[in-house]
Amino acid sequence: MARYKRGRTWLGGIGFLAVLASAALGLLGSGNPAADRVVRASEAALLRPNGSPQMTSMQALPPEQDELMCPWLPASAETTLMAALQAPLTASNVGADSSALKPVRTIRDPYAAYSSVAVDPTNNEVVLTDENLFQILVYDRLANTPPTAKMTEPKRIIGGLNTKIEFQCGLYIDPTSGDIYAVNNDTVDTLVIFSRQAKGDVPPSRELHTPHGTFGIGVDEQAQEMYLTIQHDAAVVVYHKMAQDQEGPIRRLQGDSTRLADPHGLALDTKNQLMFVTNHGGRHEVKPGGRKAVTYAEGGTDDKPNWPIGEEVPGSGRHFPPAITVYPLKATGDVAPLRVIEGPKTQMNWPTGLAVDVERGELYVANDMGDSILVFDVNASGDVAPKRVIRGPKTNLSNPTGVWLDQKNGEVWAANFGNHSATVYKMNASGDTPPLRMIRSGPMEEPALGIGNPHPIAFDTKREEILVPN
Amino acid sequence: MHAIAYDEIHDEFSVPVPLPQAILTFRGAANGEEAPIRILQGPKTQLVDPERLATDPVHSEIFVPQGNSVLVFARDANGDVAPIRILKGPDTELGASAVGVDTVHNLLIVAGGGQGGQRFRIFNRTDNGNVKPKAVIGGPKSELRSIGGPFAIYSPKGWIVATVRGGEGLASDLGFIGIWSVNDNGDVPPRWKVGGPKGVFQQPRGVTLDPKNKTIIASDKRLNAVLSFYFPEMF
Numbered sequence: 001m002a003r004y005k006r007g008r009t010w011l012g013g014i015g016f017l018a019v020l021a022s023a024a025l026g027l028l029g030s031g032n033p034a035a036d037r038v039v040r041a042s043e044a045a046l047l048r049p050n051g052s053p054q055m056t057s058m059q060a061l062p063p064e065q066d067e068l069m070c071p072w073l074p075a076s077a078e079t080t081l082m083a084a085l086q087a088p089l090t091a092s093n094v095g096a097d098s099s100a101l102k103p104v105r106t107i108r109d110p111y112a113a114y115s116s117v118a119v120d121p122t123n124n125e126v127v128l129t130d131e132n133l134f135q136i137l138v139y140d141r142l143a144n145t146p147p148t149a150k151m152t153e154p155k156r157i158i159g160g161l162n163t164k165i166e167f168q169c170g171l172y173i174d175p176t177s178g179d180i181y182a183v184n185n186d187t188v189d190t191l192v193i194f195s196r197q198a199k200g201d202v203p204p205s206r207e208l209h210t211p212h213g214t215f216g217i218g219v220d221e222q223a224q225e226m227y228l229t230i231q232h233d234a235a236v237v238v239y240h241k242m243a244q245d246q247e248g249p250i251r252r253l254q255g256d257s258t259r260l261a262d263p264h265g266l267a268l269d270t271k272n273q274l275m276f277v278t279n280h281g282g283r284h285e286v287k288p289g290g291r292k293a294v295t296y297a298e299g300g301t302d303d304k305p306n307w308p309i310g311e312e313v314p315g316s317g318r319h320f321p322p323a324i325t326v327y328p329l330k331a332t333g334d335v336a337p338l339r340v341i342e343g344p345k346t347q348m349n350w351p352t353g354l355a356v357d358v359e360r361g362e363l364y365v366a367n368d369m370g371d372s373i374l375v376f377d378v379n380a381s382g383d384v385a386p387k388r389v390i391r392g393p394k395t396n397l398s399n400p401t402g403v404w405l406d407q408k409n410g411e412v413w414a415a416n417f418g419n420h421s422a423t424v425y426k427m428n429a430s431g432d433t434p435p436l437r438m439i440r441s442g443p444m445e446e447p448a449l450g451i452g453n454p455h456p457i458a459f460d461t462k463r464e465e466i467l468v469p470n
Numbered sequence: 471m472h473a474i475a476y477d478e479i480h481d482e483f484s485v486p487v488p489l490p491q492a493i494l495t496f497r498g499a500a501n502g503e504e505a506p507i508r509i510l511q512g513p514k515t516q517l518v519d520p521e522r523l524a525t526d527p528v529h530s531e532i533f534v535p536q537g538n539s540v541l542v543f544a545r546d547a548n549g550d551v552a553p554i555r556i557l558k559g560p561d562t563e564l565g566a567s568a569v570g571v572d573t574v575h576n577l578l579i580v581a582g583g584g585q586g587g588q589r590f591r592i593f594n595r596t597d598n599g600n601v602k603p604k605a606v607i608g609g610p611k612s613e614l615r616s617i618g619g620p621f622a623i624y625s626p627k628g629w630i631v632a633t634v635r636g637g638e639g640l641a642s643d644l645g646f647i648g649i650w651s652v653n654d655n656g657d658v659p660p661r662w663k664v665g666g667p668k669g670v671f672q673q674p675r676g677v678t679l680d681p682k683n684k685t686i687i688a689s690d691k692r693l694n695a696v697l698s699f700y701f702p703e704m705f
Binding site: 098099101102103106107134161188231261262283284312314315318453454455457458459462463466467468469 | 474488489490492519639641646669670679687692700
């Protein structure tokens, strides 16, 4: 509209000049006596070239046919120039390239968030997985971050796209070779195995395509069998320990009788031939003989014996209390647990990592939402209180998701997802006990953001808060 | 958990929980270990592996995409309650992996696969049964190779805001936030692309909007981060 008005003004100026020209030609070119008088009078008076503008004529302009040439508008009728410059652009820049637009804010934790832990007592090293920056970090077992230090530098880091490490949630160290087994929970569906000395962005020395949603790992060294829990389809699958690539499980524990419900941690008691599993509690029924569970492993396939069933019974979902279920070590199929530890006395709240001390007959549970390590008698059943609980502000436990027993040195380790730390205690520790040592990946006072595989996101317009499930 | 929806009229948020086949609704100010105010769960719900959802605060409904169907529940449904509508059948062409509701233009937008790859299929909000989509956005020019996660609708202007993944690998620099119109149909390119390709994203996932501050907020799985883009153009 503004351009149109300016155009009308310019066209009006052209008309004004045309009137002047025609008047001058008429005056100068005609034989009219009155005109001659005007010319002579002009010559006698002012109209001589003098290098300056001169008034030559005055004549009324014809009226506009449609609208005013320059319509008068009050200042308030349109937006001000400043407002126009600040107003959001709309259709005029649709399709403009905004691909290089940088975020004005990024919420990201710059430090490792430890999710699982394992000790290599032979080489005096402790291995931690990091679900924030996608790494496996190897430290000296006796490392102890001073309170004033920002962090402890690891001896080795395995990480990068070639490693296929992302949300690694379970660890196992081969007691003979020192090989590191790291379980992926949600995004790669591939178990990766690295040699003890691996570091940097290196491919795994071995990998195994797994069902979607593996979490816990345990190995029966005598039988050379490896156990993995499957969260999504409530199962435990057992492989040959040295299985790789597309090799399938040799056994599967799955079905309504098992009471597996969002299984996480796993521990094996090969002496007493028992398998222990922690369960968060959410589950649904699967159709016997139904479609097999998915895998998103690159090149992965579900066309294998003993692969978990994935086809759900609609509307069969239920929430069960958190529990530890106990099975015969070689359980297969739809087998009921020998015992179940569950109930309010247990204090379990998202029981995640699990370890068993066969010699002392104790079960150690990383109790994620309880900020605690729970210790149960290995023969416990039903709604029983833990024998010991490590919990309290002095312990520095915060959302522990991994636990490991270092039998050789009599220590219990916790990987704390909630505060950038791994803490170690005497195996008989109880109550609000300070750790013997602590390895930190970030400053003591720096809060961990707790972001782990953010997928959906919502904005609470009332509180102006971003909701980030993980 | 693969979806969350905030209902600003009723000040509550809802999440789908796949393993126990439930939709949980919490009060907006919920904090800590707080119980949901409603649980939708049981055989009548027909829920199977609920991964995503959308809420329609204006008409008080919850939409749950589920394979080749979309289940619609009353917002205040609690317990073992049947859907009030089910969009399902060969004419719908679904594949439904995510949904959004345009409460101004009264439209239901369904993202997902099905016939012809990744698509936005646009229905009337109240469509029920075996109904053809009003419009379908998809094809090579649309660049909808893989919709990253739950998407957002800006109803006042009818924008569909979604992330597009760069590829199937662990990371890619080809991902971006794309913006289409509910009036689009066919193989049309996004009206805008934000933050990529060749931008900051590595594996973008969910997206939400802060209209007051004219901001698009997105998550990125590989960055393990939440990123906010000031983008007044679309508001």
